[in-house]
Amino acid sequence: MSSKSYIIQLSNDADDASVERFKKDVEAKGGKIGHTYDTLFKGFSVTLDPNTVTTLSSDPLVASIEEDKKMHTL
Structure with a gap:
């Protein structure tokens, strides 16, 4: 399965x-950590396979996981 980029927001x-x-656990599951966010929320970007997202989303430390996509203004 092909990897995708995600934003993981933590509690x-x-x-x-x-x-x-948690970041070390993500890397152990094959994730490649990108940017770390710590100003507006705690979290980081990561590239990993979609099946791993399902596993990680059940962790109590995780507030949300969203696929990283380009956003456009109107």
């Missing part, structure tokens, strides 16, 4: 150590 109350552990 606002996730501490830095939990975030780092």
Whole structure:
């Protein structure tokens, strides 16, 4: 299955150590971490296969996972 790019938003109350552990878990599952977000929300971009997204989305640390797409203004 082909990999896609996603934005993973983590729970606002996730501490830095939990975030780092989760990122290592994502990498262990074959994910390639891109940009880390920490200003407006805690999270990061990642490239991984869609089946892994289903597994990760059940983690209590995860607030949401969205496919990374180009956005356009009207």
